[in-house]
Amino acid sequence: MPTIGNSVFADTVAGLADALSASGLQLLPGDFGYSDEGERRLLRTLVGCQPEAPVVHDPALRRMLRGLAVPVVETWDLTAHPVDTVIGFSNEGAGAGMARHFLARGRRRLGFVGGADFRAPARAVGFATPLAEAGAPPPVGIVAPGLGIAEGRQAMAELLGRAPEPESAFCASDVLAVGALLECRRRGVAVPGRMAIAGLGNLEIGREPTQALTTVAVPAHEIGRRAGELALDRLRGRAGQRRVVDLGFSILERESTGGPG
Secondary structure (H helix, E strand, C coil): CCCCCCHHHHHHHHHHHHHHCCCCCCCCCCCCCCCHHHHHHHHHHHHHCCCCCCCCCCHHHHHHHHCCCCCCEEECCCCCCCCCEEEECCHHHHHHHHHHHHHHCCCCCEEEEECCCCCHHHHHHHHHHHHHHHCCCCCEEEECCCCCHHHHHHHHHHHHCCCCCCCEEEECCHHHHHHHHHHHHHHCCCCCCCCEEEEECCCHHHHCCCCCCEEEECCHHHHHHHHHHHHHHHHCCCCCCCCEEECCCEEECCHHHCCCC
16 A cells, blocks of 8 residues: 555555455555655565455556566556556546536635645646646646645645646645645635645545545545455456446545535
């Protein structure tokens, strides 16, 4: 997994454990810290342990895995050409869905806060597309140096310093979005009046602030559970017909963008 510091990935690992609990297989979790080199080292180590179903995103390692006699289940994204099987949701679609949410509320000057997550660029591309179609200005892009609350506060401070100032911000994770919300509160910036804020992940931390956070809800636990089931099917020689499994996402509108409390 890219990090053990984000509880949404812990939900996916829990789903994997649920699916594999009765099979006699043991999970070998690894954290590559959103680093390409870290991912390469981690995967080579895991392959040396002869794993049953490694997960990877690096193109060179994907080619290597195609030469190994192991089932591969990739998660948390979609691709038309998986190594074996991929299960997740469209990150580009998630970005587009949130942009349409803001546009429907009359917001046209938008900001996007990404980070180290290698899926963030796809979310940014999706976020920009409906704006171009609507004739709205392209979003202001901020690359946060990390994925924590402090980085979210820093990103919001940068957005508030732009001219013209964005009216809304879509953060690539709920944790970044909570940091952005706290920075607005510190500066006396009205949310959602002057600035609407949304995140991704539907984490508990986003449901607890005074103004609950609008978010892209993704089926993190279900991704893990289904990935475990697909891996077991491969190991038992039951090759499924679907190589790409899209579990979708949903936009949960809450107070931070003007939704119900």
